[in-house]
Amino acid sequence: MTGKPQPAPxxxxxxxxxxxxxxxxxxxxxxxxxxxxxxxxxxxxxxTILDRRIEHGGDLVPFxxxxxxxxxINDNDVFVTAIGSGTTYPDYxxxxxxxSREIDGVDFVTVVTEAIFSYCGxxxxxxxxxxxxxxxxxxxxQGEEIGHVMTSEYGSQMLSLxxxxxxTGGSKSEGRVTCDALMNLCNKRAVEVTxxxxxxxxxxxxxxxxxxxxLETRMRVGCGSATIGMFASQWRNLVDEVVVVDDHIxxxxxEHQAGKVLGWPETGIRIIGRRSTPGRYFRxxxxxxxxxxxxxxxxLKILGPWNxxxxxxxxxxxxxxxxxxxxFAYYVLDENLEPRQHALPTALExxxxxxxxxxxxxxxxxxxxxxxxxxxxxxxxxxxxxLTRSVQSLRTNVTCGGAPVYVWPGGGITIMVDVTKTPENxxxxxxxxxxxxxxxxxxxRQDYRNLGGHDDQVRSLRDIARHGGEYSFDIRSIPSxxxxx
Amino acid sequence: MQRATxxxxxxxxxxxxxxxxxxxxxxxxxxxxxxxxAQAIARFDTVLIELTAELEMLRSATxxxxxxxxxxxxxxxxxxxxxxxxxxxxxxxxAGAVADEILAAMIRETKVDKAYVNNGGDVAFHLGPGQKxxxxxxxxxxxxxxxxxxxxxxxxxxxxxxxxxxxxxxADSVTVVARDAAxxxxxxxxxxxxxxxxxxxxxxxxxxxxxxADSDLGDRLVTTRVGDLTTAEVNHALDRGATFALxxxxxxxxxxxxxxxxxxxxxxxxxxxxxxxxxxxxxx
Numbered sequence: 001m002t003g004k005p006q007p008a009p010x011x012x013x014x015x016x017x018x019x020x021x022x023x024x025x026x027x028x029x030x031x032x033x034x035x036x037x038x039x040x041x042x043x044x045x046x047x048t049i050l051d052r053r054i055e056h057g058g059d060l061v062p063f064x065x066x067x068x069x070x071x072x073i074n075d076n077d078v079f080v081t082a083i084g085s086g087t088t089y090p091d092y093x094x095x096x097x098x099x100s101r102e103i104d105g106v107d108f109v110t111v112v113t114e115a116i117f118s119y120c121g122x123x124x125x126x127x128x129x130x131x132x133x134x135x136x137x138x139x140x141x142q143g144e145e146i147g148h149v150m151t152s153e154y155g156s157q158m159l160s161l162x163x164x165x166x167x168t169g170g171s172k173s174e175g176r177v178t179c180d181a182l183m184n185l186c187n188k189r190a191v192e193v194t195x196x197x198x199x200x201x202x203x204x205x206x207x208x209x210x211x212x213x214x215l216e217t218r219m220r221v222g223c224g225s226a227t228i229g230m231f232a233s234q235w236r237n238l239v240d241e242v243v244v245v246d247d248h249i250x251x252x253x254x255e256h257q258a259g260k261v262l263g264w265p266e267t268g269i270r271i272i273g274r275r276s277t278p279g280r281y282f283r284x285x286x287x288x289x290x291x292x293x294x295x296x297x298x299x300l301k302i303l304g305p306w307n308x309x310x311x312x313x314x315x316x317x318x319x320x321x322x323x324x325x326x327x328f329a330y331y332v333l334d335e336n337l338e339p340r341q342h343a344l345p346t347a348l349e350x351x352x353x354x355x356x357x358x359x360x361x362x363x364x365x366x367x368x369x370x371x372x373x374x375x376x377x378x379x380x381x382x383x384x385x386x387l388t389r390s391v392q393s394l395r396t397n398v399t400c401g402g403a404p405v406y407v408w409p410g411g412g413i414t415i416m417v418d419v420t421k422t423p424e425n426x427x428x429x430x431x432x433x434x435x436x437x438x439x440x441x442x443x444x445r446q447d448y449r450n451l452g453g454h455d456d457q458v459r460s461l462r463d464i465a466r467h468g469g470e471y472s473f474d475i476r477s478i479p480s481x482x483x484x485x
Numbered sequence: 486m487q488r489a490t491x492x493x494x495x496x497x498x499x500x501x502x503x504x505x506x507x508x509x510x511x512x513x514x515x516x517x518x519x520x521x522x523a524q525a526i527a528r529f530d531t532v533l534i535e536l537t538a539e540l541e542m543l544r545s546a547t548x549x550x551x552x553x554x555x556x557x558x559x560x561x562x563x564x565x566x567x568x569x570x571x572x573x574x575x576x577x578x579x580a581g582a583v584a585d586e587i588l589a590a591m592i593r594e595t596k597v598d599k600a601y602v603n604n605g606g607d608v609a610f611h612l613g614p615g616q617k618x619x620x621x622x623x624x625x626x627x628x629x630x631x632x633x634x635x636x637x638x639x640x641x642x643x644x645x646x647x648x649x650x651x652x653x654x655x656a657d658s659v660t661v662v663a664r665d666a667a668x669x670x671x672x673x674x675x676x677x678x679x680x681x682x683x684x685x686x687x688x689x690x691x692x693x694x695x696x697x698a699d700s701d702l703g704d705r706l707v708t709t710r711v712g713d714l715t716t717a718e719v720n721h722a723l724d725r726g727a728t729f730a731l732x733x734x735x736x737x738x739x740x741x742x743x744x745x746x747x748x749x750x751x752x753x754x755x756x757x758x759x760x761x762x763x764x765x766x767x768x769x
Contacts, residue, residue, distance in 0.1 A: 017505030018537045022698040031506035428486045
């Protein structure tokens with residue numbers, strides 16, 4: 001035989017839905033919506049385009065190839081995000097969109113793609129001093145293990161969810177539930193998680209957490225000791241003793257440095273707990289959902305017998321308050337030096353509400369963390385490590401759906417982004433399972449050439465608006481979530 | 486990648502659920518309407534993912550032994566194996582099985598008088614006491630199907646070589662009434678395959694895999710064009726289909742069927758006058 005057989009026309013794998021059809025040139029996939037037209041996967045169903053417009057209404061301002069009226073687009077007003085850009089397969093093909101824009105007179109290139117993250121997860125910060133579960137406890141969704149409780153932060157409990165071990169390292173169901181939870185959290189939807197030997201929490205980015213069915217409203221103003229420090233002078237001369245009950249550090253004003261400075265007299269109070277420094281006590285009770293993140297419902301339980309030799313006397317007054325001001329009680333010692341509860345005097349109401357006022361609203365925040373160091377870099381440049389170095393040296397700016405990201409120091413491109421800054425429904429999934437997140441690399445054009453970028457693939461914003469990309473009709477343009485720029 | 490989406494159609498009445506190749510149009514009557522719609526949306530969310538998990542096996546020839554994990558895949562297998570030894574793959578039941586599954590989710594603990602899930606012409610429906618459903622057969626000589634609550638049948642499906650799925654036969658349309666949509670779906674596919682004139686020069690066929698690389702029909706020849714046929718040839722092809730359909734009817738697999746080719750129609754089934762009638766409203 002002479003001559004080589006002609007290579008068969010390339011079949012493309014369509015990534016538009018989980019069926020992942022291989023589509024030959026000129027044919028459509030199982031859906032009849034996506035077709036391989038001259039080596040491009042194109043959407044060819046006007047109904048869906050209309051649907052998408054309806055779907056993406058609201059605060060987004062979508063434009064679609066079909067509807068663009070031809071008016072010039074101001075580069076500075078528009079940021080092409082990777083949402084809906086699709087991904088190309090195999091990875092070494094240039095990314096779906098490589099856009100040139102002029103920013104302050106300099107020609108910039110933005111490489112736009114949707115990246116498939118197998119190594120990704122979310123860090124969740126839950127503003128509450130309530131005890132949700134011990135550090136290291138397993139966090140579950142729908143009974144499947146999706147992460148763990150990590151080191152708590154000031155006034156907040158922290159969860160680390162997802163990650164490759166849960167996505168692909170466990171059972172199929174574990175992977176699917178994890179993927180679902182991550183995507184919902186990233187898309188700002190509510191997800192219920194339960195913590196082994198701990199609480200059940202409804203988490204939603206930008207919303208207050210719901211702990212065991214109870215909506216959290218405020219985060220504490222500070223630990224008990226800090227609260228004493230802030231408000232001691234306002235209590236002086238209004239009450240003889242103040243105890244701020246807190247799971248972390250319970251404060252006692254008469255013993256605390258802040259009280260001493262004001263010349264606060266001794267009261268003979270005794271706190272059951274481990275004394276740290278004067279007026280500051282650790283472990284007055286077990287963690288829980290009661291006062292100040294402890295398990296106590298009756299605050300008197302943390303008090304021992306009063307000592308008359310150190311100032312305890314009948315008629316001595318005491319305010320006990322939690323670190324959020326949500327719980328408070330006022331007591332007067334009787335003849336036997338037993339505290340008896342009385343109504344809170346009007347003069348003290350202001351100081352209790354001041355604690356409440358100083359508490360910030362309790363929120364859940366969700367940061368998506370993913371490693372973009374893999375093969376997706378090939379869609380950006382033919383020399384992937386150069387992209388990594390350029391990102392690390394801050395020459396290349398990385399965004400996620402247009403939102404600013406924090407790039408972790410060290411090797412690779414590990415990014416962290418506040419999901420509330422990304423547009424609606426920015427995150428998707430593939431059945432691997434893995435999360436699909438938009439990612440954009442913006443870089444001066446000259447630098448882009450230098451690092452071996454696909455310079456011949458660079459297109460103007462106008463051209464992209466007019467002609468779309470591989471998944472042409474999925475483009476949408478939105479005002480920059482950052483405002484300005 | 487797309488997720489499942491759901492939205493009301495502009496008439497504000499019917500719900501459109503879409504994911505990849507699946508489009509469902511759903512309507513519900515009764516006090517539990519909003520619950521039923523919510524349950525449809527909830528159930529639909531993972532339907533395509535569940536199917537893709539077992540897609541390769543679903544695209545293989547039906548055997549009596551194969552077992553599937555997913556609820557919909559199990560429905561497909563159950564329907565397809567009823568028709569053995571005739572060749573099919575469980576995919577022949579996919580549209581009907583999805584419709585059945587969503588319908589089942591909708592009527593679970595809801596007060597529904599009447600509901601239907603239309604998956605591209607394969608319809609599963611629920612009829613409360615005293616309710617009936619009217620359906621138009623989408624073919625040149627359009628007939629109507631009327632089924633009331635006292636009938637056994639809760640599924641209608643239509644197949645043909647001009648439709649979205651590929652056919653081994655030449656029927657323009659085969660509409661089947663059966664106990665559920667999955668069974669109707671397989672039956673319509675197989676009857677449409679049987680309406681055929683093997684080796685006829687006017688019929689163009691190509692391997693299914695050329696049209697769609699991942700086709701469950703592999704290299705089997707599927708019809709892409711039907712040229713001129715004589716009336717005798719049309720009758721002969723219809724007879725072949727009718728013979729096959731009658732066998733299914735006698736085996737209790739289907740309630741009735743309307744087969745159409747080149748403007749000629751055969752209506753088959755003992756309960757046919759009840760379930761399938763030539764409609765007076767065909768041209769309304």
